Amino acid sequence: MRLACAMFFFGIWLLSLALIYRHGEGVQKERLNDNGHVLSVIYQASVNMYALSTEILIKDVIQKNEVIETIANGVLGKDEKARGALYRMLAPAYEHLKQQGVNQLHFHTADGYSYLRFHAPDKFGDPLFDTRPTIRLANTQKRSTFGFEVGKVASGFRYVYPLFRGKQHLGSVETGVTFRSISQSMAKVAPDREYLLILRKDVVNRSLFPEQRPLYGVSPLHDSFLLEDPELKLPSSPQPLSERVQALNARLREDPRVQNGLPAGKPFSLGINNDDSYWAVSFMPVNNPFGENLAYIVSYTQAPFLADLRRELWWTLFLASLALWSLFLITLRLLNSHVKLLEEKQRLVVITDIITDGICLMDLQGKIIETNPAFSKILGYSRDEIIGEIGHNFFHYHEDKTFFQDQGCPILSAIKNGRIYSGEELFKTKEGRIITVEVTCNPLSKETDLNGALVAFRDVTVRNNNQNALEKANHAMAMAIEQANFEREKTLSILETMADGISIQDPELRVIYQNAAHRNRLGEHLGELCYQAYQKRPDVCPDCHLVQSFADGQVHIRETTASPAGELRHFQIVSTPLFDSSGKLIAGIESVRDITERIRAEEILRHKTSELEQANFELEAFNYSLSHDLRSHLARITLAGESLQELEGDSLGERSKYSLETILGSCQKMEDLIATMLTLAHISRQELELQDINLSILAEDICSEFIKAEPERMLNIKISPEIHVNGDTHMIRVALQNLLGNACKYTRGKENALISVSASRQDGRMVVAIADNGAGFDMAEAEKLFRPFHRLSSSRKFPGFGIGLATVERIIKRHGGEIWAEAVPGEGATFYFTLPG
């Protein structure tokens, strides 16, 4: 900021210096231009003086009849001697003119040819219109003209008048004044000046007689300009310039203002310091009547005023610099104060911006001057739409009055009276929501005058709501505590009345509760460590179930024995970890139940079961032996019957034959029954040889046998591929033969018999399902399904002994699996069994 200020002042300083300097230059230029104007006036006066001399000559001498007649005779070719006569007539007048400084007197014909030059009488007859515009103008427009011209002999200021005899135009006459004459006249008017005439080189070269050109040399000021008679050897040459001016010319020749100014053909003046002297040099262009610049008259004069102006300029620059930099220092100090003020304001703004309370600055009429962001956030009004408005009308809500009524408004009253106000008020937000705010209004004063107030407010609606909610919550909590106490009492009552002993230990295994049963059984040990109190151990029990529950969070059940009254008793101890609502372990419940009676009953049951299993085993052994014995006797009967039929069959009567066939048929049935029973017995006794079995291939093999056996049936059999189980191949084959055989059997009579074998894996086991759309059965008889020799009512019309499913169940159970069935009478049945996968 300071740097910017310094740079700003530096810029202003430079600008001021530039402006002052420019002004100074302007004043100097003005004075120099005045100098140029003076030159112009002097020049004009001199030129006019010679014009007057010429006019007198014309009127008094040339316009005499005899002179005009002589001219007429000459220019019209009537008299060859007229030219000489004219010369003789006017020679005295010409001498008089020369004495006055008029060097040239020249007569021209009407068609622009030289008729008689008094200043060069030997030269005549040459055309003039091309090089002498004044002569052309005078003879073509027949009016007098004046102007500087570079003639064929010399340059000069020419006055040309047309000549008439009556109305007859004869030609013209001119007088010419050299610069020497002009400069002499000018010197008389302003003797403190020196003058120089310089001529444009191109104009000189195109105008002069060639032999006259050597009389011109390069001007001391510019290469494009020539100086007439630079060596000043001719009698008509002006006075030589002083040495100081010649030295000045050397400087001016190097001056770009001169080098650029002269070719422009415009008047200009400049100041220059040379040898501790100030000079004003003015350049006045001299033009021909057509405005073409031909030459410059240069005026040199000493100009002490330039020194004064220069001195005045430097003093002005110095004083301006002094004033400006003093102002800079003052501004810098003000700026420092302002920066501090801004920083302070910035801090305040930051504070007010981050404050969550709404703040507004009001004037004495309650008009809002400034707000902070929280103001807009709370009330919804943007800063732009609220600034300059009466705050009361916008957001102060009087519950019992109208919204806009400000009578009795405590805030406005406090503002107008310069009092502090603090209290709760209702404000209305832009959305129309009424909010409760805590308002503090502090008056603001400037010196001793009260000029407004700072109003700060805080939305306490939420706080009030929270307070209400808290009160409700407290009430609810009190109710909950009461309810909890009730529940606790209830629970304690239950616990106290329970037959099981209940002991609750904290995580350090300190007893914190015992119910009556526990106290009665083990005595009261509240506050003691459980292992010391109950097990009389100094340390935690090595297999403490409660510690395990604490560790894994699981319920642990353990049975143990104790002899509290000298009698051995069995107890079941259930350890349960107790967590609070956050999942933190807070205690463990130990439930102690006396299971002595149950243990005794189970002991008796096991004993009875063992006896029964032994009896069954013996019965099966007997059954097996009996079957074998019956089978051998039956084989003899069958053999004897078949021999009799073979030997005496033809001789037997019809009744004998029928009896014999009945015997053989019954023998066959008996053989089948015995074989089935032996199979059942074998299944029960045979050792298992477990291996991986592809059940799908085994089922396909068995089904193909059934299809071969009943080729006339249309069996639709679907077997899922790659069903693998772990089991005894022989036994599993027997089981599948029974189940698939039943499916084939009970679908007889169905037009589209469907049989399927599928499997799924559940809990590490294979669940195999064999389904059919056969006769099905009533699920009410399902429990009788696997009883040996028991046939369901729906299956009695199909052949069988009722031993197949019993065999299947035994095989499955020997593999550790389970079997069950689901069926709908007339729609089919599905048998499920599980095997290790």
Add this chain to the structure above:
Amino acid sequence: MRKIVFFLMIAMAGAFQVSAETLKFSPLPMESPNTVASQWRPLLDYLALELGVTIEIDYSESNEQIIDKFKAGKIDLAYLGPLPYVTLKKTFSAAQPVVVFNEKNGGPFYTCALAVLDESAFNAKSIKNRTIALTQPMSTCGYFGTQEILHKLGSSLEVNRYRYLGQHDEVALGVVRGEFDAGGLKTAIARKYAHLGLIVKAESSPMPGLALVANINRVSAERIGKIRNALLAVKEEMRQKWGENLRNGVVPIKDSDYDVMRNLPTVDHIPTQGNF
């Protein structure tokens, strides 16, 4: 002492050499200074370039003034007619003619004329007590040339009234103005004023042309040779840019060519003032 004199001579010679680097030239004041200067400047610029020197014009108003300056060593080169040269040479032997300029007619000779305004009013019988304008005493066509013409016409200046006017054109214009009955001047100049009614009544015998004369005290023989060679060798194209009286070429000249002048009796008896 001899050594001192020797060194002084060397120093003076050096000073002369230095001053010779800028040659002072004096034209003959036959016409107005402007005319004279304009006629001579191109030729002098040519010579300056050829010689590697600067040449300044020193304008004198009379032949006597030139002769005096020449003798005084203020002039290095001068454009002189035969009479001024002979007069100068008599008293200043360091004057040496370099070249003579041809006249408009092509030869290195010119004549003087007796010019009148009205030929019929100025016949031989009447040449007595007439007013006659002359140029200068030391001008060839002044007293010297005019006297010869009048002698031819059976008269002389002494029986008339004569006055020196200075320049030839002043003589011509004086006659034109009617201020004089006749005037003696160079014929070529007199003819320039014919349009004003000036008539050449009679001409003199041919005189050696106007010559460039060098002061051998100030200009070395080598430089004189260079001047002569430069003027003889100048190209026609360049020469045509020179003044009207100078553009007709030059021829070498030697002092003995002026002997014809020296033998004339009037040379030594020229009055310096007019007789009225």
